[in-house]
Amino acid sequence: MGLTKSEMFTEEQNRMALIAKAFGHPARVAILQHLFKLNSCVCGDLVNEIGLAQPTISQHLKELKTLGIIKGNIEGTSVCYCINQDEWQSIKQLFIQFFEQETIEKGNCC
Amino acid sequence: MGLTKSEMFTEEQNRMALIAKAFGHPARVAILQHLFKLNSCVCGDLVNEIGLAQPTISQHLKELKTLGIIKGNIEGTSVCYCINQDEWQSIKQLFIQFFEQETIEKGNCC
DNA sequence: TTTATTTATTGCAATATTACGATTAAGTAT
DNA sequence: ATACTTAATCGTAATATTGCAATAAATAAA
Incomplete structure (x- = not known):
């Protein structure tokens, strides 16, 4: 139905998926x-x-900003966007933890 | 239009996005x-x-398998799925590289 | 062969995402 | 005030994703 059933997953799993989705374009x-x-x-x-067209970029920026991955400062007529370093470190840790999962037993069936 | 314009991005960017999308649920x-x-x-x-229902899980598994993230071995009536370790290491490197980008200049405007 | 058991596939409905033209909003410059 | 610049928002069309009931396929057990 195109509707993700978030309530059946852990908060970590949902956060992981949400951030990954932001990187998914x-x-x-x-x-x-x-x-x-x-x-x-x-x-x-x-x-x-x-x-891409300006409204499309603006939309992507908004998405990244909503998730806290980037910050935006108004500077006259233009807007200065940049990485939210604190959030970036937090996300980095989340992903490193995810990738560092290792199989205990190496005797795999595959 | 719901259609991602892959041709305007680098191969690395597309690969990154494709894998991230797999983690995006x-x-x-x-x-x-x-x-x-x-x-x-x-x-x-x-x-x-x-x-989730069996067909839904099966669909998610297929997606992960198509991307090479997991492998599946038929074992009688059931199927043994497991992580594709080689691919996992490759993906891990891709993401670590992505996360290790650091800003050169710290004098940020934001 | 018939009956379970287990996973894959099909078909479909509901929701989400992507993209952009048109417009708006908000500041700058003249 | 008027014109210009820049980014956000609105509206909308096209495509993608998610989820599951129903069904199929494939093997195992009786």
Whole structure:
């Protein structure tokens, strides 16, 4: 039905999925990479850098901002977006923990 | 339009997004965690463990298998699913690289 | 062969996501 | 005030995802 049944999962699982979903679009990956490269950025730059229309980029930025992954400061007519470093570290830890799960028993059937 | 314009992004960005999307649903996160915990598993276990219907779980498993994240071995009537360790290491590296991007200049405007 | 058992597939309904044109909002400059 | 610039919002169309009932397929057990 297109409706994720969040209530049957742990908070960690839901958080993991929510953040992963934010990384689940190449435009948002590109935006984050660009923000890292420039360390500060306005939306217009991104529209030029990435090939999508301005409302589309704005929408992706909003999504990242809602999740707290990026921050936005109004600077005159333009907006300065950048990575939320604190949140980034927190997310990094979440993912590293997830990836560091190791199988105890190596005698796998596959 | 619901259609991601993959052609305007790098291969790395697309791969990153594709894998992240697989992690972008709590059921799939839960499946992976369960596979790590048990190191081998049949689909039925997952149906009991997670609260979703059998076809739904089967669909999520297929998605993970198509991406190469998990492997499945037929064992009689049941199927033994497990993590594809090689692929897991590769994905782990991809994400670690992504998370290790650091801002050069700390004098941020935000 | 018939009957369970277990997983995959099909078909479909409901919801979510992606993209963008048109417009609005808010600040700058003239 | 008027014109310009930049980003957000609205509305909408197209596509994707999620979930499950029903069914099929495949093996095992009787």
